[in-house]
Amino acid sequence: MVAVDGLSFEVNQGEIFGLVGPDGAGKTTTLRMLAGVLPPDSGSAKVAGFDIVADPEAAKPLISYMPQRFGLYEELTVNENIRFYAEVFGISKQDRINRAPELLKAAGLGPFGDRRAGQLSGGMKQKLGLVCALIHTPKVILLDEPTNGVDPVSRRDFWRLLYDLVGQGVAILTSTAYLDEAERCHRVALLHEGRLLFCDTPAELKKNLQGAVLAVVSAQPERVQQALAGAEGIKTVVLVGDGLHLVVEDAQRRVEELRKRLTDAAAPFDSIEEVTPTVEDLFVAAVEEEKKKEGR
Incomplete structure (x- = not known):
């Protein structure tokens, strides 16, 4: 190796x-x-x-x-x-x-x-x-x-x-x-x-990130992550201290879709809003892209 x-x-x-x-x-x-x-x-x-x-x-x-x-x-x-x-x-x-x-x-x-x-x-x-x-x-x-x-x-x-x-x-x-x-x-x-x-x-x-970042603030981020599994338009999910960061396509459209999905699943959250990307967001997205290229 x-x-x-x-x-x-x-x-x-x-x-x-x-x-x-x-x-x-x-x-x-x-x-x-x-x-x-x-x-x-x-x-x-x-x-x-x-x-x-x-x-x-x-x-x-x-x-x-x-x-x-x-x-x-x-x-x-x-x-x-x-x-x-x-x-x-x-x-x-x-x-x-x-x-x-x-x-x-x-x-x-x-x-x-x-x-x-x-x-x-x-x-x-x-x-x-x-x-x-x-x-x-x-x-x-x-x-x-x-x-x-x-x-x-x-x-x-x-x-x-x-x-x-x-x-x-x-x-x-x-x-x-x-x-x-x-x-x-x-x-x-x-x-x-x-x-x-x-x-x-x-x-x-951060300018290399393909997509926008949505921050979901929640006291139970793992439950939110489960509720969002398989949701359309989400490229990556990163757990942060007070919730999750989601890299998505078409942020304005996805906010309402995700808010409804979490409400229907009774997954507790305080807010969903677009935020400035971090280097961590870019890194996770880049690694996921590498895995797709390699068929993993």
């Missing part, structure tokens, strides 16, 4: 580029190849101006790669972890002393320098991992699902750190299975089973 199939994209300085897709889409494999830890079977790639296929070691001093399970040492304190990674990256003691407080403050970890890493929350561990990955001032940052399993507040803080780095001209390539995070990237590549479906800004991506 091919993990990554003919993937091609560019990431610019001062840009957050997102690799977005579910598990098995090829995100981790792509990042490992770009980090120089996994050789590709074919093709070429340049990172920070260096050919990482021909000479993977040349680019490594300019790269920070933060895998899903970053190697923090839980018995070491926050400061000790930073000191360890500074030494690994060949950073002088004085440079570490100058840079570490700034990074800790930006990550909100300033008061926790003497706390063991194992006693930090999941979100704080991820932020500490980023601090360790940044201690040598890289030009390119590769992040593999850095906010996976992190609480919403920590996710917001983590993204604030990324935006600060972008302001310094750093190129950031991050992967995520959270499709809502695609909205925070400057550009996005939507991946499915190792292939590139779309690549553009979130705003431009």
